[in-house]
Amino acid sequence: MPAEPLPLQPLSLGDLTLHLTQLGLTAPDLGSAMSPVLNVLVERTSAVGAGYFQLRDATLTYHARAASGVMPQGAAMDALLAHGLPHHLPLVQALETATGPLFFNDTRLQPQSAGFPDLGVFALTAAPIRNRAGVLVGALLSHVFEAHLWTPYERQTLGTIMGLVALLAARLDAEEREQAAHESALRALGLMLEARDAETQGHTDRVTALAGRLGQRLGLSGPELRDLRWGAYLHDIGKMAIPDVILHHPGALDAEARAQMQLHVQQGAELAGQLSFLPRSAHDVIMAHHECWDGSGYPHGLSGTDIPLPARIFAACDVYDALTSARPYKRAWSHAEAVAHLVTARGSHFDAVVIDALLAVLDEDQAGLGAVGD
Known part of the structure; x- marks a missing residue:
């Protein structure tokens, strides 16, 4: 400011x-x-x-x-x-x-x-x-x-x-010291949740860093970027309440298990609500990162700009990292394959403006990797 x-x-x-x-x-x-x-x-x-x-x-x-x-x-x-x-x-x-x-x-x-x-x-x-x-x-x-x-x-x-x-x-x-202590505690909690879901190792730090770069590109202020990070650390906190048999299921979930898995959003919001210092926009990431631009997401079927911007930013980064990471039930997609999916879902699953900015950030990353390779 x-x-x-x-x-x-x-x-x-x-x-x-x-x-x-x-x-x-x-x-x-x-x-x-x-x-x-x-x-x-x-x-x-x-x-x-x-x-x-x-x-x-x-x-x-x-x-x-x-x-x-x-x-x-x-x-x-x-x-x-x-x-x-x-x-x-x-x-x-x-x-x-x-x-x-x-x-x-x-x-x-x-x-x-x-x-x-x-x-x-x-x-x-x-x-x-x-x-x-x-x-x-x-x-x-x-x-x-x-x-x-x-x-x-x-x-x-x-x-x-x-x-x-x-x-x-x-x-x-x-x-600032208090905020640094909060940040360390939230990151530690995010890593603890990640450790329970061993197949997502490194996901928390990767997606938080990517969301931060995307947020900067979209003009978020320092406090807004902090809130985005904090929400990213806790985005799946509700999975603490999901049984291992569902969380670690190796393939597609049936309708009943999928409905139970989707409850992690509301459960996460309830858990995060116990953190009095957590800003509203961090709560937005937890509550709305599974909403879709066209209204087909959950838990509330929000659409367009009714979905808070931090949640739109995080959702795109979350999906990109999930696609490019290996799981027991799927191989890691290449960068090109993941980008093609983002482009296809631009304007339906994702905010087109957010996707365009994310592609620019990813292009910079790829250019940097190419320079190192040279």
Whole structure:
């Protein structure tokens, strides 16, 4: 979600802080919350660029989450964006004990800013961001491509914004950690369900990844992609209630067994309903991924756009992966055979727009495989 533009009339630092706080408290993620804050740093100080780096516990490195303005270019900057600020960097070590913003008027003259002249950065600010317990969670950096004496106003501005960033980071960092824990738990549950149905090994991760790429192509936002993943992990949770004799039946099911198998959708929805944190669109994937565009699916016979988009996306990916995977009762179809089936079912079983986008994603995958083969 793009950052909301700042008001056209200049605001006092106090009013600006209030405005940024309001934006931050409604932001869906850390990057979205930080973008308008970084814009202010660039607009109200001599900094030409600014970035927020989040500290990752596992690696003790700072990874870029948001940026504004003109950033350094070149291989060294590419490595920093890919791998983060390493723990051995003097600035990182200085941030661990810093109680306020650090100002470097000339990075060539100060040991704590070693490494930044290699990026073409010759003046730098670095503010440690801590949560309410005083634990370091990130760093707010801004830079100039020439030596610069940071003014009292710039120091005051950064100090004020640092407090605001700490507030936002504490909230959003905690929320992201909670969401990461939910994601891990849901994936583990999906893999557990998959283990019961041994013939679908790897299906959960494959179809979730494919649905994510398709969702991106269709313009889903970050939160929408997360909901799609969560629904994908749990799409067959209702099969927990299906007897093994039906779940592991080696061939086509008779009418009675098929009806019992189809009940896994409602049973899955009931089980997922016990997860209070699960978003509505994740529930939609569980409940509607067996609906068909022409209304011939189940459990409710929904048709067209009455079928939620996440369910339409997942259904196409689910069928493609099922077709190209071996089962005791069938061989794995080739990519070409599976694509031919999707094209045939385009506009009947599946949403034509979704299928067209999926075919484009699959073409990219095949092109990548061809490049590796070359």
